[in-house]
Amino acid sequence: MTKTANEHSMQSSHDVSSPDVGKLRPLVVDIDGTLVRSDFFYECLLQCVKHKLWTIPALIFWVLRGKAHLKARLYEHGGEYVSPDFLPYRPEVRRFIEEAAQAERPIILASGSDARFVDSVAKHLELEGPHFGSSGGVNLTSSRKAERLVRSFPDGFDYIGNSSADIAVWKAAGVRYGAGVSGGLERRVISKGMTLERLTPPERMLKPMIKALRLHQWAKNLLIFTIFAITYPAYGLGPLLETGIGFVLLGMVASGTYVINDLLDIEADRRHATKRDRALASGELAVPVALALALSLVAIAHVAAYFIAPLFCLVIAGYCALTLSYSFILKRFAIVDVFCLASLFSLRVIAGGAIIAVAPSPWLLSFMFFFFLSLALAKRVVELNRKRDTVPPAQWGETLAGRGYSVNDRDFVISGGVATAALSLNVFFIYSLLSNITLFSSPWFAMLAGVVLAFWLLRMWYLAVRGDMHDDPIYFAVKDWLSVVLGVILLVLVIV
Incomplete structure (x- = not known):
């Protein structure tokens, strides 16, 4: 039998502090997929791909030495890029363990991730421990995790998990909690004669x-x-x-x-x-x-x-x-x-x-290139505006994360963007008025289309420079009523 998230939320304060549970019975919490919605193994793997591509061939040799060794090497090469401060913690689980801590219950983290990562999460959450993770060639999951917890807490423990690997731990636990548990896993747990209290709704x-x-x-x-x-x-x-x-x-x-x-x-x-x-x-x-x-x-x-x-x-x-x-x-x-x-x-x-x-036509491609080059530069100005407004002037020389620009480059980016906008308009007028294209039925319509385009480009840059644009220019234009009206006018000039 399982309890819904609403049912649990109404009685969670009772669950964490009642005499039946015991104030001193440890609450053991899994990390990957449970406390945190992501998986540290894949997080490190992604960072290795991004920052240290040379480690990918080495994965073959690390795998051959076992999962614990693989996790240790991934932590050493990719873990530095994954900060516990910004992980996607489940608010329901954090709330639950905070209530348990207030009831003076020990909060223990136990994860299959590398033990050093477990310690960093515990430090971030200010949990005393002891805490458990994979180390010394032991991949701490499933039955190995259950055995370690039974040895460490002979008087019993409660456990929050999320995956099929946690079934062995739930069997050894007193009260079993689930976070991020799928419907299929929930039915599987029930079929084994266990009850599971949900802290979160099904994924x-x-x-x-x-x-x-x-x-x-x-x-x-x-x-x-x-x-x-x-x-x-x-x-x-x-x-x-x-x-x-x-x-x-x-x-x-x-x-x-x-x-x-x-x-x-x-x-x-x-x-x-x-x-x-x-x-x-x-x-x-x-x-x-x-x-x-x-x-x-x-x-x-x-x-x-x-x-x-x-x-x-x-x-x-x-x-x-x-x-x-x-x-x-x-x-x-x-x-x-x-x-x-x-x-x-x-x-x-x-x-x-x-x-x-x-x-x-080369003329068409030239117009497209310079037109969208201008909008790409406008997008960078929006990003630089955001940083300028959120950091002190002393940090304006630092480049944006993953980019090659700093706030000090803003004037240059604006100049380049306005110049390429003008260049695209120049190409448009020459292309539409002097070539043999059939997009417009009259050169007058082509001229009017160029005027509408010039107004839109100048307005976009006006908004970007003033800091009144907060999105990608294309996305902004889709939501901006005046941009939509101007787009309709351009379409009419093409159709008539």
Whole structure:
């Protein structure tokens, strides 16, 4: 029989301090997936991939020496990048152990993670111990953890766990608590004749998975329809379906690479004011699930793209490669990072041309590149504004986490952004007024479109410089009513 989170919350104060439980009976708490929503093993592995790629081949030799040795080496090479201060602790579990501590019950951490990590978490939470973790070649999970706890606490203990590896420990415990327990595991525990009191509701994976895909960012992929829109009178509606399918496939690749980027930035995101709420940083989505999701999306999209047009498959492969290069290293270099972002927008246009076998004009690609280069620089200004407003002037010379810019570079970034905005407008006017394109039915409409575009760009930069823009410029524009109105006006000028 299990108790719901609401039922438990109504009686938790009684549970932690009643004579039946005993004030001195230790409350033993697992860490990975229980106290913390993430798993330290995967956290260290991610940091090794990001900061010490040379350790990946060494994993083979570490695995051969056992799980405890593997965890120890991962801690030594990746643990320094994972701070206990920013881990996604479960508030329900923290509240419960705080109540138990107030009732003068010993709080003990026992985890399969490396013992040094366990000690760092205990220090952060100000728990006296003793605490237990993997060390000396012993991987402290399942029956080994149960045996250690039984030896250490012969008068009994209560236990909070979350996974099938905790079943052996629950068998040896007095009162059994679950946090982050799946419905299937709950039924399995019940089938073994044990009761389990839930501290948290059942985990739901679908919502965090959708959240991690950042579907709102698919709006950027509408650029894939650019070539179709320009060539529509000549080619008709025939290529529309193929381009629409291409839009979905490009979105799948983009979502997959966003998930990989979030995996690599998981620690930095937790220190960020808004990014800490992302599915991975908050621990809502498990690292193995996220990795499987990302690889599946990218692989399926590439296979499907090949059957639409081999050249389209090649373009999205290039898009994927550039995105991953950006995520791994290129975003750390000033100027190089924004050139990558502008190139990714240009590749979206090229992808649309590859589907219908129409090469984009160099003028069009030039406009796209400089236009989105300006917006990428605006995004950096927004980030620099946030740091300028949150740190003292003495720290303005420090670069942004994972970036190559400091607050002192703000004036340079603004100058570059405004200059590239002007350059994109120059290209637009020359391209739309002097070339033979059929996007506008009249040069007057082309001129008006350029005026609307100029107003929008100047307004975006005005807001960015003043500090009134707090999001990615594209995301901001989608939510900004005036930007939407101007976008409708541009669309009308194209249609009429």
